[in-house]
Amino acid sequence: AQSVTQPDIHITVSEGASLELRCNYSYGATPYLFWYVQSPGQGLQLLLKYFSGDTLVQGIKGFEAEFKRSQSSFNLRKPSVHWSDAAEYFCAVGGGGGFKTIFGAGTRLFVKA
Amino acid sequence: NAGVTQTPKFRILKIGQSMTLQCTQDMNHNYMYWYRQDPGMGLKLIYYSVGAGITDKGEVPNGYNVSRSTTEDFPLRLELAAPSQTSVYFCASSGGTSGRPWDEQFFGPGTRLTVL
Numbered sequence: 001a002q003s004v005t006q007p008d009i010h011i012t013v014s015e016g017a018s019l020e021l022r023c024n025y026s027y028g029a030t031p032y033l034f035w036y037v038q039s040p041g042q043g044l045q046l047l048l049k050y051f052s053g054d055t056l057v058q059g060i061k062g063f064e065a066e067f068k069r070s071q072s073s074f075n076l077r078k079p080s081v082h083w084s085d086a087a088e089y090f091c092a093v094g095g096g097g098g099f100k101t102i103f104g105a106g107t108r109l110f111v112k113a
Numbered sequence: 114n115a116g117v118t119q120t121p122k123f124r125i126l127k128i129g130q131s132m133t134l135q136c137t138q139d140m141n142h143n144y145m146y147w148y149r150q151d152p153g154m155g156l157k158l159i160y161y162s163v164g165a166g167i168t169d170k171g172e173v174p175n176g177y178n179v180s181r182s183t184t185e186d187f188p189l190r191l192e193l194a195a196p197s198q199t200s201v202y203f204c205a206s207s208g209g210t211s212g213r214p215w216d217e218q219f220f221g222p223g224t225r226l227t228v229l
Binding site: 009032034041042043044045046049090094095099100101103104105106 | 117144148153154155156158161163169171203205207213214215216217218220221222223
């Protein structure tokens with residue numbers, strides 16, 4: 001079955017510290033992978049996406065993610081977190097000719113001063 | 114270019130009432146989606162559409178209906194509202210220049226619905 005797992009429900013990091021949010025997927029076809037961010041009271045906004053090519057992709061707001069096919073993972077990273085990064089982050093997978101994108105349950109990021 | 118707009122932003126319904134959540138996109142996207150978001154549950158797909166006149170069920174369609182008479186509009190109808198439909202509802206669209214339905218989805222700001 002197709003699925004996306006975000007093992008961490010919430011994470012707290014100090015401002016200026018590095019961040020890694022984990023994402024594992026199960027998908028029968030070639031996956032197209034996404035990270036979205038949701039600020040409180042807002043809709044989701046795309047941070048970055050991976051379709052093919054270089055497995056390290058850069059996104060907006062200084063985020064990057066690395067696709068590791070052998071581990072079925074697509075972890076999101078940022079070298080130095082800012083207080084404005086506090087939000088909920090969703091990993092998603094789509095593709096294979098289908099119309100649907102499957103979203104993970106989300107990881108809520110808290111940033112402490 | 115407003116992107117995806119949703120109305121209303123908030124609504125309280127009584128059990129058994131009906132309502133329509135409106136969604137409009139101005140990006141000429143073929144693909145449109147309705148999701149509900151419950152705390153800790155991520156996004157669940159209710160219905161989706163691949164073009165005007167074509168809709169299909171997602172994971173959780175019971176209690177909802179949709180129509181797609183134009184490319185721009187994709188309203189979601191709740192009939193006989195129940196407390197289990199208390200949620201935040203998001204409309205999204207995709208399939209711009211790439212033409213791929215699984216490309217980036219653009220989301221509206223959401224409608225927070227409470228059924229009492």
